Amino acid sequence: MKVLVLGGTGVISRSIVEAALAKQYEVAVFNRGSKNHLFSGEVECITGDKSNREQFRELMKDRRFDAVIDMISFDAADAQATLEALHGRAGQFVFCSSTAAYKRPFRTIPTAEDAEELFDDPSFAYAFQKAEMERYLGGMIKLGEVPVTIIRPSLTYGIGCANLGVLRQNFNIVHRIRSRKPLLMFGDGTVPWSFSFAPDVAKAFVGAVGNSNMYGKSYHATNEDVHIWQDLYLEFGKLLGVEPNIVHISTDLLVQASPALFSHLYYEKSYSGLFDNSKLKRDLPGYQADISLSAGLSMLLDWYERDGHQVDTEKDLLEDRLTGLYTEFGKQLKLLSI
Template structure:
């Protein structure tokens, strides 16, 4: 297949890109300046619509995937760019769009889309709505994919992590680290290679046209266990201090979306739909093993081990608040 990835070299997408190259697909990467070995590269800022049109207009694609679309405006732009130029358009949305908590413990794709706490999620919902309207009105061949908390080259902890190394450095030193709530809410973490195994099966899959589907692991862990398994991968134990999510968000309102709109609530998924569309899909990488790879990636290059001074002060403030 001739496949265009808009983005394609990030934390979630890179594993999918690499697998497609290994499988011999004709993969094209469209981004500003990050090529991928084995794929064609189109140097382009997709948000410059005129430039994108000039560079893409003579191509016809089996599949277009936008990994970096976030708003209805992005979706409408892509409809203009790719109508009549692709057999399938895949939009990467987010499982944070689901209403949560909801009426059932396990989330299916039929769960209402609603997130009063996070603008990021509301923007993704608006993008989905624009795309479904185009599908219904003109047959624009969409597939919506909703990843949840997916990791590979990021540290999937809540505070002082992701691309920062603060919490890992604190674990190594035995310093207190902060976990939201009492750490017993349940969560789902998915390694990007597992995500890719399901995702690639959707590409060129006619049964996926007009559908929305999430792709996650079936492994369920509470947050205390997630932090302790991370520490165990470092050969230590985590010195956990708990702090209410509401308190964290009062101190740092910018965390409200990510916490109250996502990680503060138990989140489990029913993956029946992706398994029906891609019968060979199975997530096989437990977090205890996957996080070892992630930490090894950070350890391989000192420049990746970023200690953010502002974040460190914030963690110390959280620790003091928890000890009051």
């Protein structure tokens, strides 16, 4: 089986490459070429910039693949470029979308794929553009010209991730817990959530390759263990042997403080993050996301320790200021009650 991964160096796509190599697939990756040393096995590396449509078409014109896994399409135009460049030269296309592409609030919890509508508010560009991509792909699926499968991961962590925590502060979480510094949590921290890890999600993408049961359909690929958002910090605390000092600030106030940094909380993470995987399990028998929150965070902690990560001082100072404002506000409220 010859598979092309568009991307290949991101958190999920690296795991996809490794999972495909484990199945002894012949794997090629297309990306800008900055991190192709990451792979454990032999991988063909095609270097280019997909946003340069003409260059991309030229690089693909003499190549053929059994399947293309597209991890770097973020809107309809990106997806169209993939289909046009590889039309007639790929037996199947697997596109990475996101559970962010759903309209909120949900109609179902845990969320079922075929019961929900796609996001329609351009104010949150990432979700809206992913939804636009899916609308385009839905039209292509109806035409029936090429097998297309859509996979929707939820928030996914893994080696190399840069999206961990409320501020996406990553290693700073470990630093602040060890330093007994307060950690910021949005709202009361009790939004239900399932925390997914890249090797589990990769199994869905690789399992879709050559699987005719999955043609023309969309699927979740998430962990199904039920947690709340605060568990992310509490579990890190258990691993470090230090109880975290968690400060709660309303999502609305956080968005006012930094729309660019906190809009994802307002539009996406203030709603349940529990997703039904029964459709994927039906069409990909044996699929199970079995990396627990504790095991996944332990993997990340080992990575931090091994690679010697540095504190993001800008985010550390921002978290100091926000939690300091909260503490000062609490003092003022106590004075009012005297």
